[in-house]
Amino acid sequence: MPVPADPARPSGVEVIVPVFDAAAHLGACVRSLARLEPRPDRVIVVDDHSHDHSGPLAMAALTAAGLPATLVTLPARQGPGAARNRGLAEARAPLVWFVDADDTVAPDALRILRAAIAGHDFAVCRTTLVDAEGTVTGIDEPPPPRAVLTGPEYATLLMRGQARAYAPTKMFRRDFLPDRPWDEVRRYEDLASAIALACAADTVALVAAAPYRYHRRPGSASATFDPHTFELSTLPDRALAPLVAAGAAPTRSESAAFVLRESVFPLAHLAMRADPGEDTARAIATARRRIRPADLIGLAASGRIRLALAALVLLAFPRCYAQILRTR
Template sequence: MTVAQPDVTVVIGAYEAMPYLVECLASVEAQTLDPARIEVIAVDDGSRDGTGDCLEEFAARAPMDVTVIRQANSGGPSGPRNVGLSKATGRYVFFLDADDRLGAEALERMVAMADKNGTDVVLGRVEGVNRTPPRSMWGETLDRTDVYSSNIKFTLSAQKLFRREFLERHGMRFDESLWTGEDALFTMEAYLRADGVSVVADYTCYYLVGRSDGKHVTKSGSYTLRFDSARALMGLLERLVPPGPKRDVLMVRPFLVTVLPQFGPVFLRNDEEIRRTKLELAKPLMDAYWNEGVAQRLLVHERLRLELVARGRADLLVDVLEFIQAKSKPAPVLKKRGTQLYLAYPHYGSPEAGVPDRIYLAEPREAKAYPGWRKNPTETFLRGFVRKVRRKASRVRRTARPGGGAAAA
């Protein structure tokens, strides 16, 4: 008798996951999707706390097909995920961390969303349990979107539903040379190659659990690993996205999420050797990828700090960080009849520092919070005109399609 292909393979990479694994597995068992349509591949990555035995017990009682693989510790989540992916037979694959858990309807809703829209990746709403989850991408459920026109670039964890045929077609696997950020590389590549991405925002599909013991499947490692992660992600964007506004939009993510935190309050606590090493590691990234298109998409204090990193000016950066840490507020400086607002963080207007005034210029989203600032009427008119032209062109394209209205008639 031919066994029907499961709808989804849940890949669980587990390392020292007790007791969190118990609730994780219970959430899989509680899925509203028919158990016959679920396959579980669980990989114990060399645990010594009973994780492997717990997985074996689950496999013996679970109503769905469960395969348990026990292997020597690989040092990170990439190895177990790749092993699980290589054994998967489902139409879709979902990567579930052993200390997290699923909402009861998660798999049913995500599979239905992918089937309905023919999309290759589905994101399910995430909530945190003793942990801060990503938030900006859950404003509304989206049948079909992409990485440029939504905020999905700010959630690059692996806990998504992926069409398995799509992953196999592109030969996609997690980079086992990275000790952190491997999921960001994998997920960003999937976003860029996907024929559409869906977002389930009206139901909590995933609970991101903060562990009190600090034992996550990913080892945190040193700050140097963060630069490895940023370098890999920036290199991927360089390979897959031509230079221009689209690449700049995506480059914001590694600069903001991975590079900038290394030059935040922690930099003040670093000794001189670590400060020097951080600037040396950042230099090739700044030389290759830092540009005006990325800079203008950041807040002034973010842009200023990265500009000082690009210039190798640790002395000026320390002044800015101390100013921010003291919760000082930069004085607003209005120019050009109130249409330009500069925020006078340390060294603004200083010939000795040599930082261009444009670095301190607030973009409209930041400037609008300050009394006295007003939009440039010429710029506002031009933007409105461009929007009207684009809407008109879009209507023309729609009516020109077969069955699209008057043009088709």
């Protein structure tokens, strides 16, 4: 039976929580942080210019829970990447962990990640998926192949879709992270930033447990078509460059699969599910232009037949593809 943590003994971990209009979900997040054993040394709340007083509400809840906390308020909305980076600038503990304000964590999450990170640049756990009704629907990632990987090996898992880039499933050594590890310009910052960090790491610890709870919510920014959606078209170039520089360049079929999985299909799907207009039509055309018939032959030859067929239908019969998508 585990011995309860001494609340007076520092854990060596600070938790950074970016918030933007998250008042409806902050209570559950803070309650889960308060149940952590051991507790974090401090929670750094970064209010990304919320309209619903998320920052002060988070601070009140943390104070009531007895958790030391600091509030950083951004003068204008800058996005999740900038909010994480601003929180990181405030961190002083040797270990940092990012938690999203609309998610929750299991009581043993900090203990699991802190134990795993010893001797490594960062540690990664798996993700429990929770639907809008609060029902657990599964674990997002497959079990890790080994307990420890080199940084480029883990980056390759991310590129292949065998691991997830979610920042909150990772605890980092503070002295490993650069000043601004997350992209502050683009919304879809997690994958390219995570691959770059992995390529810079010597070793990464992976745990099979899934103590981070990702709550799927309708209307989330990543599921909404808007001008930022076009950033998906440049994601492959930004994400694959660190792998090439690290000497872990993907094969041609791996690169083609990555482009389809992380750029072409998400861009087309968001556009096809939105109200039709000039922008959605342009997004669909942009997605289709990234499909190269020669790559589809290579994908089929490498065993990725379903992926190749889906891309072929999108390229040749976009209206049919959109109709199929709406029925799913």
